[in-house]
Amino acid sequence: MSSATDERAQATGAPVPPLGTVGFLRWMWRQFTSMRTALILLFLLALASIPGSVLPQRGTNPIRVEEWLSANPSIGPALDRLGFFDVYASPWFASVYLLLFISLIGCVLPRTRQHWRAMLAPPPGAPRRLERLPVHDEVRSSDDVDAVLAAAGSYLKSRRWRVRMGESPAADGGDGSRWVAAEKGYSRETGNLVFHLALVFVLIAVAIGGLFGWKGNVIVREGGGFSNSLTQYDAWGGGRLVSPDSLAPFSITLDRFNVDFERGPAQRGAPRLFQADVTYRAQPGARPVQTTIEVNEPLEVDGAKVFLVGHGYAPHFIVKDPSGAVVFDDSVVFLPQDGNFTSTGVIKVPDAKPALGLNGMFLPTASLDPVRGGVSTFPGPDNPVVFLSAFRGDMGLDSGVPQSVYRLDTSRMQKVGLKALAPGDSWTLPNNSGTVEFTGFQRWASFQIAYDPGKGLALAAAALAIAGLMLSLFVRRRRIWVKVVPATEGGTLIAIAGLAKNEAADLPDDVAQIAAHLTSTSEESRA
């Protein structure tokens, strides 16, 4: 991104000039905004991104981070302190890209000023000796000088060159010729600057999303619903400037969850259809609207998007105490553990005396594996079976410590039995201490609700970046001079030359075409 003079200075290994503080700072700044620094920072950015793709990250998979930490107790904590499990939010990653952006701005702003001036300035006059330029040609025309100049000027203008007519009078030490100077391809630099500035806007958009956006996850059973407030979410994260009290007041009910799996031999068990039939209200009391949410087809409410991100089974249980009174009657969300939806969950019955806790494993299509025991062989509910192990004792619900609904703390409980149940089966607990009935199952869907006010800007900036990039890579800045002098034997001698700032493959064609055009109307002869 540096100018040509910077590069020359660097190429010759310019020593630090013996300047004062201001001069030294200016020199530092010029080094910092140079192309070489940008290059080094780009390499650093690429390198700094790698660990986040190799190590599990808190942002995407916090559970695997904990697993990794417990599996690597020696280096894990050290890496954790250095931010290796949240690379893209770590200070060292941020410092690389912030430095890169500062270097970028420090380079782009002066170049914008420079480019602005260049766009206002007329194309530079013809050099004295055109035959020294990389691409040149000489032709003769029988027309006079005025006619040739006019023809060259209008030809170039019609092809959207910027044209300047001029002369180099012999009185001023010139060669007495008259010429047309033309320049084209300013949009190359325009595109380049637009591209870099657009990247700054992408960064701003990301920052807006980070500060004002929020994201929540919620699991909803069929028939159940939730409303968009913090307490209803299983997990919620928002930017620093989000007020959790002012979330859009919509609510959603999951009416039915439709799911279908591949039954053919190829990719058996792969998902084929996930579809949530939902009813939502934009505000309390608003007209309910029925719709479906699918993967790739989120629901948009009040600027927030509701995505379907997962699903599973919620087996339904009825627990009765020895007297036959119902102490528990609900479906329980079980979390899938593998591709065939072997799912685990916990039933907590504090109202039983003493308190009853059940660890459950739900197999939608159960089969008995001689080594692994009961496994699920298909994600669809072809042969649903639930394995339960019952515990009695203190579940720790009164301890005041928040508990996961998916874990049973059995440290102060006693195991009382183990049983496999099919839908409709009932299990009488040992010592006639009550019954557990597995009545069937529902499905649940998990939704992610996301609000990102920066995404529109991000998209616009990305589109602008691509447009700028294409201009800066496809357009070629080039100059052409047509110099015309009267020939001694009558007619005119025309020298044409082209110069490209960047390598321009079609410059010889440009020169050849204008040569052909200027000779086409007269008897032509090549010099």
Add this chain to the structure above:
Amino acid sequence: MTSVELAQFSNAAVYATMLSLSLAMVCFAVAFALGRRRPAATAAGVEQVTAAEGTTAVLTRTTTVAASEADPGRRWANVGMSLTWLSFAMLLIGVVLRGIWAGRVPWGNMYEFSITAALGILGVFLVLSIGRDLRWLGLFVVIPALLTLGLAVTVLYTEAAQLVPALKSYWLLIHVSAAIICSGAFTLAAATAGLSLLRSRAERRAAGAEVTGWLNRVPSADRLRTMTNRIIAFTFPLWTFAVVAGAIWAENAWGRYWGWDPKETWAFITWVVFAAYLHARSTAGWRGDRASWIVIAGWLAFMINYFGVNIFVNSLHSYAGM
């Protein structure tokens, strides 16, 4: 045609492509072994001859030297080019039939990505070869295409099946087709960059004299670098588009346009490395071999993203179907 026949035809077309590509590879290799002199004429029939006073050059019109057609190496290379066209046509049939068999775009698993990527490599090469003499590059295009197909039919083969719901989107068409063209173009650029490194070493050893050996048939290191630069200049905006299209799709499918999923991370790394290449091209001291090394690094990042992330890493993009 029944579904089984379609499948058989598709697979047969892929195997036939591999056979014809192997023959093309032999032809291109023989061409290198036989021929000693690269003919002087360039594609446009116009050669820029560098004159003594530095960068100045004059336009001279040269005609294609008829005698060079008698060069036996050239004839082998011509057969190689014809076989490459034939391979492209057969592979195109194979990919299309695969799509008809599956009843969708043929980009549902890694086998399908790979045969389409091989098609992309051949396609980009053949399009570029129109109006240019790229016979010297043939060998270095046929080899990666053949390796990709070999991996596809042996390791990655999957029966056609429906798409998983996450892939059911028209963005699949946009995002994946752009990425596949990029895979072909990046591979081509890595080939020319690699050749430019070999050639520039040979030029240094020759110390001003003519380069001998098979590298004699390859354009000068400078021309190879120019070619690499043009390919990247075309591919980098397309890759940017592929990444942005992926981000739009991700926003629609997962609720965020960027989430540092390993696939996204390596796409970003690839993007940054090629951005570094473009900067290197205008940084003193970086234009030559160093820039070529950056292209190879960028291509490696792309390959890590394709093979490494699809197969070994737990990613949202794990659609290998294996």
